[in-house]
Amino acid sequence: MDERQVMETDIVCVGFGPAMGGFLTTLARGIVNENGSPVMESDLMPGMPPQVICYERADDIGVGVSGVVSKARAIRETLPDLDPACLPMCAPITEEKVVYLLDPHGASRRPLPMKAADAAFKLLGGRFPGCTYRDFSWELPYIPPFLNKHDGLTFSIGQFNQWVGNNVMATGAAQIWPSSPVAAPIIEHRKVVGVRLADQGVDKAGKPDAAYMPGMDVRAKLTVVGDGPVGPVGRAIDDARGLPIGHHQRDYAVGMKVVVDLPGHCPLKPGTVIHTIGYPEPEIFGFLYVLPDRKASLGIFVPSWFDNPARTAYRYLQHWMQHPYLWKYLKGGTLTSFGAKTLQESGKNGEPYLVGDGYARIGEGSGTTNVLTGSGVDEAWASGVMLGQAVVQLLEQGLPFTNENLEKTYVARRRASWLEAEAKQARRSREAFASGFIPGVVGMAISGLTKGALCWPADSEPVHKRIPSIEEYYRGRISCEEIARIRKDCTAKGLALHDALMDRVGWPAIEYDGKLLISHQDALLIGGKVQAAPGYADHVTFEDHDTCRACCEKTCIEACSGQAITTNPDDGVPLFDREKCLHCGACLWNCSKPSKIDPERTNVRFTAGAGGLHSAEN
Helix, strand or coil: CCCCCEEEEEEEEECCCHHHHHHHHHHHHHHECCCCCECCCCCCCCCCCCCEEEECCCCCCCCCCCEEEECCHHHHHHCCCCCHHHCCCEEECCEEEEEEECCCCCCCCCCHHHHHHHHHHHHHHHHCCCEECCCCEEECCCCCCCCCCCCCEEEEHHHHHHHHHHHHHHCCCCEEECCCCEEEEEEECCEEEEEEECCEEECCCCCEEEEEECCCEEEEEEEEECCCCCCHHHHHHHHHHCCCCCCCCCCEEEEEEEEEECCCCCCCCCCEEEEEECCCCCCCEEEEEEECCCEEEEEEEEECCCCCCCCCCHHHHHHHHCCHHHHHHHCCCEEEEEEEEEEECCHHHHCCCCEECCEEECCHHHCCCECCCCECHHHHHHHHHHHHHHHHHHHHHCCCCCHHHHHHHHHHHHHCCHHHHHHHHHCCCCHHHHHCHHHHHHHHHHHHHCCCCCCCCCCCCCHHHHCCCHHHHCCCCCCHHHHHHHHHHHHHHCCCCHHHHHHHCCCCCCCCCCCCCCCHHHHHHHHHCCECCCCCCCCEEECCHHHHHHCCCCHHHHCCCCCCEECCCCCCCCEECHHHCCCCCHHHHHCCCECCCCCCCECEEECCCCCECCCCCC
16 A cells, blocks of 8 residues: 655645635735745745645635625725735625515425415505515515615635735745645644545545545644535534534535526616515525626525425526516526535534634534625635734744643634624524524514514424424325335436436426526536546445435435436435535535434535536636
């Protein structure tokens, strides 16, 4: 067996997103002068600044992320000279709306209060301010302050990451290496001493092949973990340490989105922001952000507390786009990019241990997402800035990166910041969705209007305790016998269940136009450009195959954002095709069966993997 190569550096970073951008931007200003000369020297390379390397799984530092709307407070504070006009696909917010969408087909699974509200809106029609029967919509006359992004920015995270990353590397303070998946942290005597890169030259099962090259060990005095909510390094540290008492990571959502060239007749101006609720299912939220050059980033969020075991995001996205309120703007447009991403919806409740000996956590995987305001990019950036300030302070003082020193510098800053104050206000704002959509919306309003002082309490549960069987979910709409026939037919054809079930309960077929409404497969080829580098092990596997064989829901298949997990006609264990995987991580938390090792986890394993989505617009 070949020996692993070892490289030493001062600081090693995992994952390049907004949090890491904030960290490296701040760190660069503290360790190098404007002319590139060192402010302080590296212990490893005297005469040079501290050596900093950041490894990113994706093939480029700006691919496969998302369009966003943000107040951008921390970003503007760090970059006071930022001109939105100089940043590709960025616009100041000029108009913001929240729109309640009625169901024009009668196919969604709406609770009685929503059915009554829909009937009232249809009856009142134009007599209700902002309500139009023709468009099956109601523009809310009031946006709660906690949702308002007035004076903020809407932009492409992909373009923003590229811009920030290029600026960081131009300082000479850090190297950013894409196409470099990190497999795991290196932990010795409860101290993180670096990371191990993924093995190369292996087969899909991870066994050495002809060109085998063991992943290099990169040892460092500080490991900065910013690999998001499903990153293998952050999750490995959580497995080793556990979560703080009372914290959990049970609430997620998948954001599925597209970038569209708007048709010539569309009157929406750059900076227009539209949030939607109520459709295609009550639990699914939507967004449309208008960017410069007649482009728009739009999509939906499908949360873990939407209990449909066959919850497909792509078809729901297409029904959402065709809602009369939105279709009048989108019809005739062209899809140019497609993507999906897991969102950590536990927020403050999901905060792990932020620091330990030799490591610190930043970004979404550290619990920065504000689940009340529906924002996370600026919060993630702020966490990176605060860690950057703390690291510069410790370097100046010549102090080691111990748990105690990182607590006194980084964690103390974070606890005293607006990030912490607003996270506490939002902490219990999503709890009530565990009891249903109506309690969830009321609970969010209560928490938001009282700034977290009051809430609608409910207990979040692991996914295997939430997701019902398909028979239970469709009780009263589809008989058990018919579901059995549909399941048998789909299994024989190697198809997912969701299309057949949605057809059966009244969702109309999608009429493809070849431009905006295209098949899921075409979105992967045209608007996503999924690639998977050879020589790496499959990053999605199934822990216990007998558990898969006994599973009737196969939610991992139904919820897969890229059709990468499919039905196996010959065996109950799903098939995985990494050439279609977006690396969104939805399979990890959608699986309805608990791990036999840890019931807080599922039967799906999501590890380090290269490649993924190529879409810098998203």
